[in-house]
Each structure stands twice: as C-alpha cells, then as structure tokens.
Amino acid sequence: MKTPFINSVAAIIGKDLRAEMRARELVSVMALFALLSILVFSFALELDREAREEAVSGVLWVTLIFASLLGFNRSMAQERDQGNLDALLLAPISRAAIFVGKLLGNFIFTLIVALAILPLMTALYGLALLDGWIIVTTTLGIFGFATIGTLLATMTVQTQAREALLPIAMLPIALPFLLTAVRATKGVLSGAPAAEWQGPLGMLAAITVIYLVLCLLLYEYVLEE
Amino acid sequence: MEEKTKSLPTDLRMEANPPPRLLRVLTVVTILGFAGTLALGLKVAGTDIQQGEIQRIFYIHMPSFFGAFTAFGLTVVGGVIYLARKSERWDRIALAGVEVGLAFSLINLLTGSIWARPIWNTWWTWDPRLTSAAIMCLTYAAYLMLRAGIDDPGKRRAFMSVYGILAFVTVLITLFIIRIVPETIHPVIVGASPQNAQGGFEATSGVVIALVPSLLLWLTLMPITIIWHRVRLEARIEKLHQLKLQALSE
Numbered sequence: 354m355k356t357p358f359i360n361s362v363a364a365i366i367g368k369d370l371r372a373e374m375r376a377r378e379l380v381s382v383m384a385l386f387a388l389l390s391i392l393v394f395s396f397a398l399e400l401d402r403e404a405r406e407e408a409v410s411g412v413l414w415v416t417l418i419f420a421s422l423l424g425f426n427r428s429m430a431q432e433r434d435q436g437n438l439d440a441l442l443l444a445p446i447s448r449a450a451i452f453v454g455k456l457l458g459n460f461i462f463t464l465i466v467a468l469a470i471l472p473l474m475t476a477l478y479g480l481a482l483l484d485g486w487i488i489v490t491t492t493l494g495i496f497g498f499a500t501i502g503t504l505l506a507t508m509t510v511q512t513q514a515r516e517a518l519l520p521i522a523m524l525p526i527a528l529p530f531l532l533t534a535v536r537a538t539k540g541v542l543s544g545a546p547a548a549e550w551q552g553p554l555g556m557l558a559a560i561t562v563i564y565l566v567l568c569l570l571l572y573e574y575v576l577e578e
Numbered sequence: 579m580e581e582k583t584k585s586l587p588t589d590l591r592m593e594a595n596p597p598p599r600l601l602r603v604l605t606v607v608t609i610l611g612f613a614g615t616l617a618l619g620l621k622v623a624g625t626d627i628q629q630g631e632i633q634r635i636f637y638i639h640m641p642s643f644f645g646a647f648t649a650f651g652l653t654v655v656g657g658v659i660y661l662a663r664k665s666e667r668w669d670r671i672a673l674a675g676v677e678v679g680l681a682f683s684l685i686n687l688l689t690g691s692i693w694a695r696p697i698w699n700t701w702w703t704w705d706p707r708l709t710s711a712a713i714m715c716l717t718y719a720a721y722l723m724l725r726a727g728i729d730d731p732g733k734r735r736a737f738m739s740v741y742g743i744l745a746f747v748t749v750l751i752t753l754f755i756i757r758i759v760p761e762t763i764h765p766v767i768v769g770a771s772p773q774n775a776q777g778g779f780e781a782t783s784g785v786v787i788a789l790v791p792s793l794l795l796w797l798t799l800m801p802i803t804i805i806w807h808r809v810r811l812e813a814r815i816e817k818l819h820q821l822k823l824q825a826l827s828e
Contacts (some may be wrong), residue, residue: 501744508737512728522724525717526744529751532709563747571740574661577733 358453361446365454366461369428373462379427383420383466390416391474405478410538413474413482414531417491418498418524421463425502426519428459429510438576448573452503456568460499467491486541490554494534497561501526504568508575533557601806608795608803615641615792623788632696637788639689641796642682643711647749649679649801650718654746657739667809669735670816672742673725674808678801680718687711698763707764710752717745 356364373379394412398404432438432455441451471491475482502523509518533553540550597605619637626633656672659665690708691701702708721741728734755762 504740504744508740509724511733511737514727518724518727521720522741525713525720525748528713528716529710529748560747560751564744567744567747571661571743574736574740577736 355445355447356450358447358450361444361450362454362457365441365451366457369455369458370461372431378431379424379462380465382427383424383463384469386423387416387420387466387470388473390419391470391477395477400478405480406543407539409474409478409480409482410535410542413470413538414494414535416470417463417467417495418527418531420466421459421495421498421502422520422523424463424466425459425499425506425523426510426516428455428462429503429506430515433510442576448576449569451576452569452572455507456499456503459503460496463495463499464492467495480542482542484541486550486554487538490534490537490541490557493554493557493561494530497530497534497557497564498527500561500565500568504572504575507572511575511577529560530557533560597810601803601810604799604803604806608799611791611795611799615788615795618788618791622784624784629697632693634788635689635693636785637792639686639693640789641792642686642689643752644793645796645801646679646682646686647753648797649675649682649805650742650746650749651675652801652805653679653742657742660735660739664735666735666816667813669739670809670812671805672739673812674805675801676718676721676742677808678804680715680722682796682801683711683715683718687715703763705764706755706762707752710748710755714748714752717748721745 391412394400394408394416398408398412400408400412432441468488468491471482471487474480502519505522505526506519509515509522512518533556536553537550537557540553615637619634623634623637625631653672653675656668656670656675659668660672690711694703695701721738724741725734725738728737
C-alpha cells in the first residue's frame with residue numbers, strides 16, 4: 354500500500370514548512386545572505402544610476418543563485434543529519450514524491466527570499482523591479498534552480514566533501530537558467546518591446562520543463578538505500 | 579597469476595587480454611583517416627578567397643565539436659544503461675566519453691580561438707555560442723571533479739550516470755543556440771544565415787570535399803576508437819586495484 358502521491362508530497366512540504374516556522378533556519382540565512390550580497394555588489398561595482406540599469410539584473414540573479422545554493426545545501430543536510438532521509442526512504446511513498454516534495458519546499462523558501470529582495474532592490478536602486486513580468490521571470494528561474502538544486506543537493510549531501518561540491522555541480526548546469534533569466538529581466542527592466550525579452554523567457558520556460566522531466570526520471574537513482 | 583585473475587569479475591578478466599583485432603584495425607584506420615582528412619583539408623581544398631589559409635582550420639574546428647557530441651552522447655548511453663543494468667563496463671564507457679569529449683571540445687575551442695584572432699581580431703568574445711561552448715566544457719570539468727569527490731564506488735557510478743545525462747543538455751544548447759539566440763556572430767555554414775557577413779564562407783564543392791570525410795571521421799571512428807582504448811585503460815586500472823587488494827589480504 355503506497356500513500357497517494359499528492360498526500361505524500363503535501364506531507365513533505367508540510368513537514369518542511371513546520372520545521373521552518375519553528376527553527377527559521379533557511380529563509381533567515383538566505384535572506385541575510387541576499388541582503389549582504391546586494392550591499393557588497395553595490396559597493397564593489399560602485400553602482401551609480403547608469404551602471405545600475407545595466408548591472409542590476411546580473412546582481413539580482415547572481416545573488417539569487419548563491420542564496421539558493423545555501424538554502425538547498427542546508428535543506429538536504431537537515432534531512433541527512435537528523436536521519437530523516439532514511440525515514441523517507443523507508444516510508445511507502447514513491448521517490449518521485451520525495452523529489453516533488455523537497456523541490457516545492459526549496460522553491461517556496463527561495464521564492465520568499467526573492468520576493469523580499471525585489472522590493473528592497475527597487476527601493477535601493479530606484480528601478481522598477483516590481484514589474485509583473487519580472488516576478489514571472491523570477492518565479493520561473495527560481496523553480497528551475499530548485500529543480501536541479503534539489504536533485505544535485507541530494508547527491509552531494511551524500512558525499513564526503515558535502516557542502517563544497519554543490520556549487521561546483523550546480524553552477525554549470527544552472528547557467529542556462531541564469532543566462533536566459535538575466536536576459537529576460539534586463540529586457541523588461543530597460544522597457545524594451547516585448548518581442549525582445551519574450552524569446553529568452555520562453556527559452557527559460559522550455560529549459561525548466563526539460564530539466565524537470567529529467568530530474569523526475571533520474572531522482573530515484575540518487576537515493577541509494 | 580592465472581589463478582588470481584579468476585576471482586575477478588568477467589569483464590575485467592576480458593579487458594586484460596591484448597587488444598581485440600577489431601580495435602587494432604580501428605586504430606590503424608583512424609590514424610590513416612586522420613592523415614587523409616588532413617591532406618584533403620590542407621592540400622585538396624582550395625584556399626578561401628576572403629579568409630586565406632586560416633579558413634582551413636575549419637576542417638578540424640567543426641568536426642571536433644561533433645566528435646565531442648558523439649563522446650558525450652556515449653556518456654548518456656553509458657549512464658542510462660548503467661542505471662538500468664548496474665553494469666560497471668557501461669560506467670567506464672560513460673567516464674571515457676566525458677574525458678574524450680572534453681578533450682575534443684577543448685580542441686574545438688582552441689581552433690576556434692586561433693581562427694577568430696585574424697578574422698574577428700580577438701581571441702575570445704562573449705558571443706552566445708562561444709559562451710555556451712565554454713559552459714559545456716565547464717560542466718564536464720565539473721563532472722570529473724564531482725566524480726573524484728565521491729568515495730563510495732556504487733554511489734559514484736550511479737550519481738555520475740545521472741550527472742552525465744543532465745550535462746548533455748548543455749551540449750544540445752550549444753548545438754541549437756544559433757537558432758534560438760539569433761544575434762550571434764558565429765558563422766552558420768550549413769543553411770542560409772545573415773551571420774555570414776561576419777567571417778562566414780559558402781559551403782562550396784571544394785569545402786564539402788574536405789569537410790564531409792573529416793566530419794564523418796570525427797563523428798564516428800575518432801571518438802569510438804579513443805574511447806575504446808580509454809575504457810580498456812580504466813579496466814586495467816581497476817584490475818590493478820583489485821589485484822593489489824588481493825595481495826594485501828593474503
């Protein structure tokens with residue numbers, strides 16, 4: 354008797370949300386990191402009004418990807434350190450349900466951070482980042498990061514070097530997301546005609562779907578008993 | 579010695595034999611074919627009117643990418659079969675595919691860079707196709723680093739099969755990015771393209787005579803022969819490890 358897919362996914366997300374409500378480990382660390390990263394960038398790049406328009410989408414996405422790396426590592430390490438991963442494997446649920454549950458948990462936490470820094474960057478840089486299309490791009494991009502991040506973090510957390518390996522494994526695979534998301538964000542931000550940034554946005558969606566399918570199929574193999 | 583090797587897995591015992599005749603034939607044919615395609619590219623094909631002799635590097639540049647394509651493709655095949663059957667032999671093929679493919683794509687980047695210096699007046703530019711080719715190399719370099727970082731052999735094989743399959747997406751992106759992001763300055767040789775104003779050339783009959791044999795060689799014989807040798811080397815390394823362990827345990 355297997356627990357139905359939806360129920361097991363909901364249970365895993367519920368568990369992650371409850372743990373986060375009580376410990377506030379993931380979102381707070383990611384948000385603080387993102388804040389620091391934005392400040393460091395604005396000092397390091399000496400972002401003035403003109404440079405900002407060009408650079409701000411890059412700053413946004415580099416910040417988001419490093420923050421999400423932190424979060425994914427932490428989220429999987431918690432599963433492993435507290436023996437929860439073994440419990441999940443013992444439970445009568447499909448591996449795909451574990452993947453989707455962890456993926457959605459990671460996605461929600463990273464999206465919260467992203468939605469928090471968008472208004473912050475709007476205020477700090479005086480650019481209209483709270484645009485509907487930028488939020489769509491951000492949501493898609495974060496979902497893409499979470500897809501590969503969940504799979505790869507499950508792998509790297511089971512290795513000796515652990516935290517150190519996730520960035521090496523994930524950054525090159527995430528670059529297609531990063532490139533298309535930066536292009537789309539920049540296009541929307543500069544007020545270019547829709548035809549110019551719809552291409553990258555569509556490609557971002559396509560890559561997300563490809564990786565989602567691949568990760569769903571492959572996830573069972575990165576969870577060895 | 580014979581007695582000791584008997585306790586090894588069958589595929590390791592087989593790998594220890596001298597190269598099979600087919601591999602020896604393949605090796606000779608590949609070397610001759612390489613010499614032949616070089617001769618075609620350097621002597622038979624005419625000199626390009628606009629670009630001069632440097633255009634000849636194209637007969638290595640484009641085929642080497644497709645060689646990498648075959649090699650990385652074999653990594654995907656090896657990964658899928660390994661995950662389905664847990665056969666270590668296919669994991670060795672996947673690893674060999676990554677190493678050979680990485681070497682080929684470095685040849686691809688290097689020759690492209692040498693060509694770009696006189697034609698584009700720069701060694702490197704952040705063109706979409708160049709960027710995606712560089713990402714592809716980095717992804718497979720990450721494969722090798724990740725592989726070295728996993729100690730447990732069973733986990734290593736399973737995880738790297740998964741990573742090898744995922745990484746292939748970057749190869750496809752490199753292949754198709756010209757169609758997706760149109761503002762590349764990288765020439766498109768096959769098919770009509772507005773980019774040909776910036777350093778492109780027509781695929782005339784002379785170009786085709788030199789290109790097609792070279793492309794076929796790099797697409798098939800070259801990666802397959804080298805990967806086969808590399809797989810045998812890997813099997814011998816593993817055999818050595820196992821014999822060492824046996825000797826220590828006695």
